[in-house]
Structures are given as structure tokens and as C-alpha cells.
Amino acid sequence: MEAQFAQSRLIWAPKDPSRTHVEGFRKIVNRKHGLNLKDYHDLHKYSTTDYTFWQDLWEYLGIIYSVPPDKIIIPGKIKEVPEWFPGARLNYAENILRHNGDSIALTGARETGQLKHVTFRQLRELVREMAAAMRVHGLQKGDRVAAIITNHIDVVVIAMAAASIGALFSSTATDMGAQGVLDRYRQVKPKLIFAETEVIYATKTIDLVPKVITVVKDLQNHGLEATILLPSAKTEREAHIPTGIPNCYTLRQFLARGDNRPLAFEQLPFNHPFFILYSSGTTGVPKCIVHSAGGLILNGMKEHVLSYDIGPDDTYFQYTTPGWMMWNSILPGLSQGARLIAYDGSPFHPSLPAFLKFVNDQGVTIFGTGPRFLAEIQAQGIDPHKLAPFDSLRTIMSTGAPLTNQVFEWAQEAFGNVHLTSVSGGTDICAGFCSACPSLPTYSGELQGKALGMAVEIWDVHGKNVEDTGTPGELVCVRPHPTMPVFFWGDENNEKYRKAYFDMWPGVWRQGDFIVKNPKTKGYIILGRSDGVLNPSGVRFGSAEIYAVLDQFRDDFDDTLCVGQRRPEDKDERVLLFCKMRPGVKFTPELVQRVKSAIRQALSARHVPSYIFEIEDIPYTVNNKRIEIAVKQIVSGSNLKPSGTVANPESLKLYYKFRHLEQLLKEPKAKL
Numbered sequence: 001m002e003a004q005f006a007q008s009r010l011i012w013a014p015k016d017p018s019r020t021h022v023e024g025f026r027k028i029v030n031r032k033h034g035l036n037l038k039d040y041h042d043l044h045k046y047s048t049t050d051y052t053f054w055q056d057l058w059e060y061l062g063i064i065y066s067v068p069p070d071k072i073i074i075p076g077k078i079k080e081v082p083e084w085f086p087g088a089r090l091n092y093a094e095n096i097l098r099h100n101g102d103s104i105a106l107t108g109a110r111e112t113g114q115l116k117h118v119t120f121r122q123l124r125e126l127v128r129e130m131a132a133a134m135r136v137h138g139l140q141k142g143d144r145v146a147a148i149i150t151n152h153i154d155v156v157v158i159a160m161a162a163a164s165i166g167a168l169f170s171s172t173a174t175d176m177g178a179q180g181v182l183d184r185y186r187q188v189k190p191k192l193i194f195a196e197t198e199v200i201y202a203t204k205t206i207d208l209v210p211k212v213i214t215v216v217k218d219l220q221n222h223g224l225e226a227t228i229l230l231p232s233a234k235t236e237r238e239a240h241i242p243t244g245i246p247n248c249y250t251l252r253q254f255l256a257r258g259d260n261r262p263l264a265f266e267q268l269p270f271n272h273p274f275f276i277l278y279s280s281g282t283t284g285v286p287k288c289i290v291h292s293a294g295g296l297i298l299n300g301m302k303e304h305v306l307s308y309d310i311g312p313d314d315t316y317f318q319y320t321t322p323g324w325m326m327w328n329s330i331l332p333g334l335s336q337g338a339r340l341i342a343y344d345g346s347p348f349h350p351s352l353p354a355f356l357k358f359v360n361d362q363g364v365t366i367f368g369t370g371p372r373f374l375a376e377i378q379a380q381g382i383d384p385h386k387l388a389p390f391d392s393l394r395t396i397m398s399t400g401a402p403l404t405n406q407v408f409e410w411a412q413e414a415f416g417n418v419h420l421t422s423v424s425g426g427t428d429i430c431a432g433f434c435s436a437c438p439s440l441p442t443y444s445g446e447l448q449g450k451a452l453g454m455a456v457e458i459w460d461v462h463g464k465n466v467e468d469t470g471t472p473g474e475l476v477c478v479r480p481h482p483t484m485p486v487f488f489w490g491d492e493n494n495e496k497y498r499k500a501y502f503d504m505w506p507g508v509w510r511q512g513d514f515i516v517k518n519p520k521t522k523g524y525i526i527l528g529r530s531d532g533v534l535n536p537s538g539v540r541f542g543s544a545e546i547y548a549v550l551d552q553f554r555d556d557f558d559d560t561l562c563v564g565q566r567r568p569e570d571k572d573e574r575v576l577l578f579c580k581m582r583p584g585v586k587f588t589p590e591l592v593q594r595v596k597s598a599i600r601q602a603l604s605a606r607h608v609p610s611y612i613f614e615i616e617d618i619p620y621t622v623n624n625k626r627i628e629i630a631v632k633q634i635v636s637g638s639n640l641k642p643s644g645t646v647a648n649p650e651s652l653k654l655y656y657k658f659r660h661l662e663q664l665l666k667e668p669k670a671k672l
């Protein structure tokens with residue numbers, strides 16, 4: 001790892017850490033408990049050794065409740081999942097919608113340039129109207145509301161209305177196929193479904209009605225009571241009701257059924273379930289991960305205030321769809337009076353410069369994006385400051401995949417003095433394990449630090465903590481925190497839940513990420529998924545280490561995928577690297593040699609892939625994550641049936657031929 005650590009450069013440091021919320025919070029904790037926590041690291045230690053931290057947060061963040069908790073934590077029904085704040089009564093939506101003024105709460109933007117602003121007062125009114133219609137329909141606490149929906153204003157209104165009643169909410173993006181939607185919603189059996197009818201993506205108009213008909217006809221056999229069709233995202237005209245779907249309404253018709261009652265917030269236990277998210281199982285039916293309302297509000301507000309320093313003057317724009325946990329995780333920004341931007345469309349249409357100008361023109365202060373987007377700006381040779389001054393931009397947050405050293409450094413340089421930070425967590429916790437730390441410096445290629453309250457450690461295969469030795473290992477979390485899922489839907493004995501996280505070490509959460517801490521900087525580097533760890537001749541390393549070296553071949557490769565191959569007859573694992581070429585670039589033996597020598601030089605001879613192949617396509621999930629595990633299984637001999645989570649399922653077929661390498665290598669020009 002030494003070579004990798006040597007690349008980490010200090011690229012940003014806070015000008016005045018004492019002005020950050022997290023520093024203010026540290027001082028409050030010190031005063032309150034007579035402690036002497038000196039810095040973020042001390043505060044983190046306190047936050048993961050004393051559960052009082054969560055009570056401190058509750059008070060500091062001003063959680064709205066009607067009944068205070070009896071205690072902070074007691075053991076729960078699932079051994080590993082405690083009950084948080086027993087006795088308390090509160091409501092998620094009441095906490096989110098605490099503002100009622102005339103500043104803008106939400107801006108709905110589309111790639112067509114359409115913009116719609118909604119103030120906090122208007123948002124509450126929209127939620128009131130929606131909740132009234134839901135209650136008249138008969139929606140009750142514990143019922144499920146689902147949506148096939150774009151990232152715009154309606155999805156926030158629907159989710160908050162459901163939360164006000166104590167119903168659960170689940171959303172999928174509009175690009176998910178009917179099977180993918182059904183794999184999810186057949187399990188959770190929504191009473192109501194809201195669906196888009198016409199959307200625009202990358203300038204194409206897409207008619208969603210045939211898919212919606214397929215989905216709702218099926219769900220009617222699984223408890224669906226009503227379908228609400230949303231107006232066209234293109235024309236904003238009301239939808240047409242197709243024939244043959246009983247209990248189908250346009251949005252206007254559904255809202256007209258409401259009885260004008262005031263907005264009421266059901267008072268519920270902290271652990272009351274709210275959002276249902278889904279594992280990204282690329283084969284088989286996804287697991288339905290249920291998060292508690294209390295956990296999401298408390299931890300979500302923690303992230304906004306302490307990790308992003310968010311306040312009423314902020315405009316937070318996270319590029320996401322409602323099918324990715326980032327959508328769920330940004331809503332607590334509203335509780336701080338910040339404006340959120342909900343963007344529907346492609347960031348590349350009409351053009352990447354136009355999208356960047358949009359970020360500037362909207363006065364975005366915190367921009368959430370990912371490594372592929374940043375790398376694309378670089379690849380297109382765009383200098384952001386030639387487009388716009390980005391005067392308001394304070395933080396760029398990257399997530400979804402590791403941000404490599406090279407892109408990190410480029411982005412910092414290109415955007416100037418912004419707090420560029422890479423964070424990592426996931427759907428399983430709807431939060432970050434390693435998060436932005438505005439009071440700490442940033443080193444390129446590294447996550448700044450562990451999120452407060454998250455007892456993250458790095459364990460080797462024997463379950464020994466190797467965090468401070470600079471040795472890579474499994475990211476584990478050794479104490480519970482409030483954003484652990486409360487359960488998986490339909491998982492009667494919690495078997496799937498236990499198997500997903502606690503199979504390896506009972507009572508210790510294994511996230512499935514392969515990670516290392518740089519002992520010098522105290523930053524963290526995600527090296528890949530631990531199931532995808534490469535292990536040729538007993539040397540364990542992550543695919544991210546290879547991708548980081550390949551950044552220098554950005555002009556040659558559009559994308560790459562690195563997996564291990566081990567068939568039953570093989571004694572050892574070998575590493576295969578697949579390269580998708582940029583248009584017009586040839587895959588040549590000379591290029592392959594350059595790649596091998598770059599990897600040898602940057603890492604070691606033992607990291608050099610055994611084989612490097614050209615490939616036409618790289619599989620991705622609908623949430624834009626490279627699919628390594630399924631390809632590893634395919635090239636190692638398994639036959640897989642892709643689920644609706646795979647954005648480009650056809651691409652998986654390209655990899656079957658590589659399981660018969662001996663045969664393939666006999667073919668002319670195959671081996672390089």
C-alpha cells in the first residue's frame with residue numbers, strides 16, 4: 001500500500017475550522033459532560049463509545065417530538081438491532097417540514113430547462129392536500145405507498161404525505177423495467193402507486209404508460225387499491241386514464257377526493273418503519289431494506305449539519321433519481337431551511353457545459369455527484385471556471401464509487417477552493433460510514449474520516465482489527481447505530497438480514513467493502529467490494545487500485561472492468577482486465593504492454609492482470625455502479641439470470657466466452 005499512500009496529497013484544508021457546526025457541537029459536548037475532546041477524532045471516539053452521543057445530537061439538532069424517550073437504547077427483537085429511544089413519539093415529516101416561510105424549499109428542474117420553485121409554505125400546503133386525499137382513500141399507518149417517479153417536486157410531496165400518516169414509502173426510477181419494478185413492489189404490496197406517464201431523458205420522450213399498465217395490473221393481485229397517474233413531465237398536461245385499469249386517477253382527480261382537512265402528523269415510535277430501499281442484487285429478487293423514520297431523521301440531520309454544515313442559506317443539489325438512496329438521504333436538508341434542487345434528466349443534455357452552468361446559475365452551495373461525472377468533465381477537456389465563476393459553490397461531494405487520486409486532484413484544481421470530499425456508505429444504512437468532515441483536511445484519493453456515531457473498524461480475515469497498521473481489510477461496524485435497517489420486508493425470522501451483514505462475525509456488521517486507512521493522514525481508501533477482492537497467488541488487493549492506475553489511459557479507454565477468475569479446476573485465481581475502447585481508438589499489443597507496465601510500476605508485478613481483453617460493454621446497475629461480482633461469477637463458470645437492477649443486461653452475455661480461456665486463446669489475436 002505504500003505506493004498508494006505516497007500519492008495522497010493534501011489538497012484542501014478548512015480556513016477556520018472553529019466556524020464549522022461540528023466544532024461548535026464538540027464544544028457543547030465538552031461543556032455538557034465535562035469532557036476534554038480536543039478534535040474531530042476525539043469526538044468520533046466519544047460518539048462510538050458512549051450512546052449518550054445520540055441523545056446529545058437529539059438535543060443539539062432540536063428533534064421535534066411529542067413524547068420524550070425513556071432511554072437511548074434497549075436490545076431489540078432482532079438481537080443485533082436495538083430499539084432506539086424507546087417510549088419516544090415523533091414524526092419524520094413534522095421534523096422535515098418544520099419551516100413554513102416564503103423562502104424556496106424545493107426547485108424542480110428538468111433537462112429541458114423547465115424550472116419550478118416551491119416555498120416552504122407551499123410545500124406544506126401541497127403535502128397537506130396530498131395527505132388529506134390519502135387519508136380519505138383510507139391509507140393508514142403501516143400501509144405502503146409506492147412510486148415510479150422522476151426526481152421532481154411530486155416525489156417529495158408524496159413521500160412526506162405518506163410519512164405524516166405513518167405509511168411506508170418506496171420509489172423506483174422511471175428507467176427501471178417492469179420486471180425490476182415488480183420484483184420490488186410485489187414484495188412490499190403497496191396500497192397506492194403513483195406513476196409518471198411521460199418523461200424526457202437525454203432529449204428522448206418516453207411513454208411510460210405501457211409499462212405502468214403491466215405493473216399495476218400485476219400489483220392489483222398483490223393488494224394495490226389505486227393508481228395515480230402523474231402529469232406529463234414534458235407538457236405538464238394531465239395524464240389520460242387508459243382503459244382497463246380500475247381505480248385509476250389522474251393526480252388532479254385523486255387530490256380532488258381530499259376533504260381539505262389540516263395536516264396532522266401521526267406520533268410514532270422512533271423505530272417506526274418509513275423508507276423501503278432495495279439491495280442491488282444483480283441476480284435474484286432484491287432484498288427489501290426497511291429504514292426507520294427516527295433513524296433517518298436523526299442521522300440524516302447529523303450528516304447535513306455536522307458533515308455538510310448546511311444552513312438556511314444553502315442550496316443543495318444532489319444529482320440522483322428517486323431510485324438511489326442518495327435521494328432519500330438528502331431530504332433532511334429541508335429541516336435546516338436549505339433549498340433542495342430536484343433534477344430530472346441527463347446531466348449530459350443538452351450538454352455538460354449547460355449542466356455545469358445550471359449548477360452555477362442556481363447558486364448551488366453543495367453539489368453531490370460521482371466519479372464518473374467528474375471524470376467526464378475532465379475527459380471532455382472542460383475548464384469549469386471558463387464556463388462560470390461558481391462563486392456560491394462551497395462543497396462538492398462525490399459518492400457511488402471511489403474517487404481516484406488522479407480525478408480527485410484534477411477536480412480540486414479545476415473547481416478551485418471548494419471542499420471536495422468523497423463519501424462512502426450505502427443503501428444498507430441509507431447514510432455514510434465514512435463521511436465529509438469540514439473541520440479536517442482532505443487528501444487526494446481518500447475519504448476524510450469516519451462518520452460520527454459509526455464504530456467503523458478494519459478487520460482481517462481472522463477478525464483482528466488492523467485499522468492502524470496500514471493493512472487493507474473488511475469494513476466492519478462494531479456497534480449499532482440508528483440507521484441500521486429495522487428489518488427486511490418479508491424476512492420472517494430475520495434470516496436474510498443476519499446473513500446479509502452478520503454472517504461472518506456474529507454481532508459485527510460486515511459492510512462488504514475492502515478498505516484501508518492511511519496511517520499518516522488518517523484518511524480511508526475504499527479498494528473495492530470485498531466479494532470482488534482480487535487474490536492471485538495469495539496477494540489480496542482491490543479492483544479500485546487497478547482503476548486508479550488506468551486513469552492515465554482515459555484517452556484510450558471509455559471504461560474498464562477488473563475481476564478475478566477461478567474455475568473449479570483452477571488452483572489459483574487469475575486477474576482479468578476488460579477494456580471498452582473510446583471510439584476510434586484501437587486495442588493493440590503495444591497498448592496492452594503500456595497498461596501492464598503502468599500497473600507494474602505503480603503497484604507491483606503481482607498486480608499485473610494475467611489477461612487483458614477488449615470488450616464492447618461494461619455492465620452497470622441502474623444506480624450507475626460497475627457490476628464486478630456477476631462478471632466474476634460468469635467467467636468462473638456460473639450461469640446467471642440478470643435482475644431488473646442491471647441497466648444493460650445484454651452486456652453480461654459478452655463475458656461467458658471468457659470462462660473457456662484456453663479455447664479462446666487459441667483463436668487468432670485473442671490473447672494480448
Ligand SMILES: CC(=O)CC(=O)O
Pocket residue numbers: 325326399400401423424425426427431432
Ligand atoms: C453514500 C453512498 O455510499 C452512496 C453509494 O455508494 O451508494
